[in-house]
Amino acid sequence: MEQVLELFGNNRTPTLDGISRLTILSMVINESLRLYPPVFHITREVQREVKLGKLILPKEIEVYIPNLAVHHDPETWGEDAHLFKPERFADGIAKASTAYSNSSAAFLPFGLGPRTCVGINFGITEEKIALSMILQRHRFRLSDKYVHSPAHVLTICPKHGLQIILEEL
């Protein structure tokens, strides 16, 4: 919240330049996408036989890439992989995971490669603008009524909704 107020005050429209400086909000968004990737798996069809590590993948099979599992893997993210710790992204995405392994591909809420999500920049920018505009005038916290129960309903979402208490600043 402090960073948002510093950059935009409580009434200036968020600018593109300011949005790119919202480092703390970026860390929070990345950590949320890591723990709760809305799209929790991606698939690829193997076009020709290929060797992948110790595996031989025959052509025409479908490979299921469970990004939810990859995002929760303690070997990649550390023993605290299940905890919400935005600070793990303090030095950027690549360093967040490579502290424990050499895979910069371990963070893939938007997929990876040539078919990666085309809406990635739009989606993140929109999220930062919306959250900034809320934080410019409000403080919010979870209601006591909230029950943590992430569920798969087309995407990953809170099964019983997300009850929050908004307080005007």
Ligand code: HEM
């Ligand atoms: C938090 C928001 C979003 C998440 C988590 C998300 C996630 C994903 C994922 C995982 C894929 C599959 C990528 C792959 O196979 O490697 C994908 C593809 C795609 N997304 Fe998103 N997406 C989001 C927002 C958006 C938005 C806002 C748009 C459009 C404005 C969009 C448009 C697309 C399209 C068109 C594809 C297919 C790309 C292709 O097959 O070439 N997405 N998205």
